[in-house]
Amino acid sequence: MRYSIFSLVRQAFAGHRGWDEAWRTPEPKKQYDVVIVGGGGHGLATAYYLAKNHGVSNVAVLEKGYIGGGNTGRNTTIVRSNYMLDDNAHFYEWSLKLWHQLSTDLNYNTMFSPRGVLNLAHTEGQRDQYFRRGNRMLLNGIDAEWMTREDIARFIPHLDCSDNPRFPILGGLMQRRGGTARHDAVAWGYARAASALGVDIIQNCEVQGFAREGNRVVAVETSRGRIGAGKVGIAVAGNSGRVAGMVGLKLPIETHVLQAFVSEPLKPMLDTVVTYGAGHFYMSQSDKGELVMGGDLDFYPSYAQKGNIPILEEAVAAGLQMFPILSRVRMMRHWGGVMDMTLDGSPIIAKTPIDNFYLNGGWCYGGFKATPASGWVFAHTIAHDAPHELNRAHTLERFETGHVIDDKGAGPVAQWH
Amino acid sequence: MLRIGCPWCGEREEIEFSYGGQAHLAYPQDPHALTDEQWAQYLFMRDNPKGLLRERWVHSHGCRRWFNVERHTVTHEITAIYKPGEPPPARRA
């Protein structure tokens, strides 16, 4: 059923009893042309674009829990394309373009809200570095704008733009086309649209191993039995290493936990996304009024989907430097998600040494914004057994050839990216 | 909050320490002799287990000395602490 104002009105008069299931819940078939492991945004988007762009619809998405229950449903939903290096810039910019039309394309309200993403600068060195990145963005055809301290004080009245903080704000790099989206809706919207094109979404189905014949995977061993597969793509976020390990691949990845937390709901006070530059902290306000906040990861590898208090404290301290007005606001919830941090800070969307086994992972802090483009190019890579123009550089081999994509220039340490 | 027993100072809170990555990754004896693949293995590939991991920590806001920790990556339980140069203890079942 198409969602529209008319279907809404019709259902309103029918007591909302006539809505059908957003996606089908089929029993797994014996064999699929493509099996996608991981029902987060990336796996679901991949399945959708396989069916829509490449006509491959005999596809299953296998999810060990419920769809969107991983990082897709745990993240702070910041969407942006303010990267410096070309390989990332063009990829994330394509993603941002897809975000701007996603709700219409999926016929599902993903609540994408281009409210702008503002990175604050607190030192002259940082300001120069932001100029450099902003100019690189402009040269790549991506919007970037420098805001002075006065501009920012007018734009975000509650932000402390005075000389009082330990690290006063000098200005900031703004990307107006960036913003936020509703994370669950992204998983559900892709699931519904993929299901309508014939993709089977199979929840509570954990992949536990792969059956091989020579250098090919022929079937997936799951908690719901063996499922034959022509090709296999994995998009399992923090579990990339484990699942790739089932076919003997070792990855340049460490699994780390990243936390997020929300305040009690407040009246509207912040209509953009703002990030602190003298530490690591970012904040936006949800439609329900909660302040959605995040900071650093916990700095040591972890598969626990919960965070530790020191990082929380540090993030909150940074937040209070920016917004002293929040000193008596209460926290409502905090949680964590396990992310695969690559050793150069950029994702891997690529073929692997195994013929029909494809890898989508290494999303670090920032894979939510990548969801549409990630699905787009991963579907292309699987369908054509060759990368798309936009993920040509995001290979596994780059770590051997020296073509790493280190946007921050941080070096080969997972937690520095 | 982890409580980590520095071999020299005793048990302190996690905020006094910094994480130093997977332990027992020795710098290659002769880096020039390595192939690109071997170099990538050394520089970028990590064990990343869901379970016990041997890793390096440094007591940065204390004695500033390095040591090794064996820690569970799900429960965060610390199962062993030993000094640099000491052999890792046998794995508990």
Ligand SMILES: Cc1cc2nc3c(=O)[nH]c(=O)nc-3n(C[C@H](O)[C@H](O)[C@H](O)COP(=O)(O)OP(=O)(O)OC[C@H]3O[C@@H](n4cnc5c(N)ncnc54)[C@H](O)[C@@H]3O)c2cc1C
């Ligand atoms: C706290 C936090 C804040 C973040 N904030 C942002 C942000 O502001 N902006 C941004 O762009 N990104 C952000 N990210 C990163 C972003 O959330 C992720 O990169 C992105 O959602 C990854 O999507 P995914 O589909 O790859 O992974 P997931 O949504 O995690 O999906 C992977 C799925 O695979 C399943 N799976 C794992 N193993 C198996 C198996 N063996 N068999 C079957 N299924 C399996 C999991 O259950 C999971 O549902 C944040 C992450 C966290 C944790």
Ligand SMILES: [Zn+2]
């Ligand atoms: Zn010490």
